[in-house]
Amino acid sequence: IQDFGEDDSLYITKVTTIHMGNYTCHAYGYEELYQTHVLQVNVPPVIRVYPETQAQEPGVSASLKCHAEGIPNPRITWLKNGIDIMPKLSKQLTLLANGSELHISSVRYEDTGAYTCIAKNEVGVDEDISSLFIEDSARKTRLSVGNMFYVFSDDGITVLQPNECEIRRHIRPEERIFTSYEEICPRVEGEGTQSCLWASAVNVRDKYIYVTQPKQNRVIIIDIQTQKAIQSLDVDPLPTKLHYDKSHDQVWVLSWGDMQKSSPTLQVIPEASAGEDQQVIRTPFEGVDDFFIPPTNLIINHVRFGFIFNKSKSAVHKIDLETVTHIKTINFKNYSCVPQTMAYTHLGGYFFVQCRRNRPVAALPQLVIDSVTDAVIGPNSDVSGTPYISPDGRYLVSADEDSGRIKVQALTVRGEIKLIYDLQTNVHVSDLTFQPSFTEGNQYYIYATSHLQADVLFVELSTGKMNVLKNLKDPITSKDWPWSNYNRIMKDSGLFGQYLITPAKDSLFVINGRQNTLRCEVSGIRRGNTVVWVGEV
Numbered sequence: 001i002q003d004f005g006e007d008d009s010l011y012i013t014k015v016t017t018i019h020m021g022n023y024t025c026h027a028y029g030y031e032e033l034y035q036t037h038v039l040q041v042n043v044p045p046v047i048r049v050y051p052e053t054q055a056q057e058p059g060v061s062a063s064l065k066c067h068a069e070g071i072p073n074p075r076i077t078w079l080k081n082g083i084d085i086m087p088k089l090s091k092q093l094t095l096l097a098n099g100s101e102l103h104i105s106s107v108r109y110e111d112t113g114a115y116t117c118i119a120k121n122e123v124g125v126d127e128d129i130s131s132l133f134i135e136d137s138a139r140k141t142r143l144s145v146g147n148m149f150y151v152f153s154d155d156g157i158t159v160l161q162p163n164e165c166e167i168r169r170h171i172r173p174e175e176r177i178f179t180s181y182e183e184i185c186p187r188v189e190g191e192g193t194q195s196c197l198w199a200s201a202v203n204v205r206d207k208y209i210y211v212t213q214p215k216q217n218r219v220i221i222i223d224i225q226t227q228k229a230i231q232s233l234d235v236d237p238l239p240t241k242l243h244y245d246k247s248h249d250q251v252w253v254l255s256w257g258d259m260q261k262s263s264p265t266l267q268v269i270p271e272a273s274a275g276e277d278q279q280v281i282r283t284p285f286e287g288v289d290d291f292f293i294p295p296t297n298l299i300i301n302h303v304r305f306g307f308i309f310n311k312s313k314s315a316v317h318k319i320d321l322e323t324v325t326h327i328k329t330i331n332f333k334n335y336s337c338v339p340q341t342m343a344y345t346h347l348g349g350y351f352f353v354q355c356r357r358n359r360p361v362a363a364l365p366q367l368v369i370d371s372v373t374d375a376v377i378g379p380n381s382d383v384s385g386t387p388y389i390s391p392d393g394r395y396l397v398s399a400d401e402d403s404g405r406i407k408v409q410a411l412t413v414r415g416e417i418k419l420i421y422d423l424q425t426n427v428h429v430s431d432l433t434f435q436p437s438f439t440e441g442n443q444y445y446i447y448a449t450s451h452l453q454a455d456v457l458f459v460e461l462s463t464g465k466m467n468v469l470k471n472l473k474d475p476i477t478s479k480d481w482p483w484s485n486y487n488r489i490m491k492d493s494g495l496f497g498q499y500l501i502t503p504a505k506d507s508l509f510v511i512n513g514r515q516n517t518l519r520c521e522v523s524g525i526r527r528g529n530t531v532v533w534v535g536e537v
Contacts, residue, residue, distance in 0.1 A: 148533075451478065
């Protein structure tokens with residue numbers, strides 16, 4: 001909150017990364033007299049290590065990973081049992097990606113120990129321990145339920161372990177929901193085979209998965225520990241989109257009412273991570289076409305506000321997620337922009353709004369909103385298409401599905417938005433995700449699928465180098481996927497994962513993001529376009 005002091009100074013009481021940027025004061029009546037201050041915001045490091053503990057047999061390789069964020073970028077060092085490992089680096093013990101990964105190529109008993117990752121920058125330090133045990137029969141006796149993809153398809157739910165491309169469990173349509181004893185996917189009269197129809201799913205704290213069944217007008221809750229459906233919740237007709245609001249532990253449910261979206265509603269399921277005896281609460285918002293809730297990350301772990309868009313209105317409505325009330329309307333009439341999607345970066349605190357396209361007119365540029373003042377700054381130069389922001393907020397990738405153009409912009413630590421690449425591709429992007437680089441710290445690859453083609457594009461963000469993974473079969477048609485524009489999703493496996501997954505019509509492809517290669521194809525999975533990654537449980 002800003003406050004003008006008696007001396008005409010501008011006071012910012014609680015500075016965060018959204019405040020970085022240029023502040024200009026003008027003299028009243030003398031517009032040409034002004035002074036600009038550049039506010040740079042430094043952030044002490046925040047780190048996560050993976051795994052917290054692991055056991056390996058002698059002779060195998062082991063990796064300990066450490067992800068650090070901060071401004072400026074932190075430097076990473078490692079200790080083993082309190083002693084710096086730098087003098088011990090060798091062919092067998094290497095540091096990768098600026099220290100983000102400690103790799104031991106062939107472990108010995110003496111490698112057992114507590115490895116401390118330390119991240120430092122000019123304003124602070126953070127540290128955490130990853131423990132390694134070398135023992136003879138270290139192969140896990142109990143199968144882990146974590147580090148799996150859950151794939152929701154016509155044939156039920158497939159739990160896939162990507163490393164071995166192994167199906168760990170298949171929950172069939174006729175299996176029963178634990179509490180109500182109803183079938184997970186009830187048989188429809190007149191249809192030969194019993195099959196499922198899913199739209200959207202979210203992971204709630206690696207404890208539960210909430211997933212919508214649009215034709216059953218309900219949300220099913222899956223317990224990750226037992227890998228069973230434990231409850232179904234009746235919601236408004238045709239639930240098509242879920243979002244888990246981590247800051248308030250609630251799941252938002254958008255229902256269309258019917259296939260024409262004539263009576264859409266937005267509902268909230270509070271205390272989502274309790275997972276039992278859940279209630280559904282109706283919100284007061286009407287005519288909601290879509291909604292956007294900014295993601296959290298290591299630096300910003302609480303989000304207070306979201307946005308809803310109404311059908312064919314040139315505005316977004318800012319809402320308070322805690323009280324579930326409308327706060328204000330931000331108008332785009334001057335730009336004749338009807339919002340389609342939004343993205344957010346905490347660096348400078350910018351929202352990017354993609355405008356709906358009125359064919360045959362050329363696509364409108366994105367609009368930029370400043371979250372400190374809720375003012376529309378104006379167009380994002382000539383960048384159009386769907387905005388995607390990297391998990392650390394440093395990159396904005398915009399994909400124009402009609403032209404195949406992909407523009408990459410960087411957000412600087414001074415809150416500036418700079419174009420770094422303008423890539424011409426022939427991929428009409430359906431979905432896009434960021435894979436952390438395995439060779440450079442604080443860098444990403446992007447992986448993008450196509451609405452129409454069987455190819456997957458990947459781009460190295462540090463160089464702009466493009467490559468294509470070919471022949472990943474045809475995507476599900478848009479006709480068979482009416483729930484969103486993303487008829488072929490691309491799902492990553494989180495901060496430390498190296499696998500990505502993308503569905504074709506009748507199968508699934510697993511991509512190894514470390515090698516930028518195809519890992520495997522899992523056949524016999526139809527319309528598996530709803531996927532959730534579950535990390536450590």
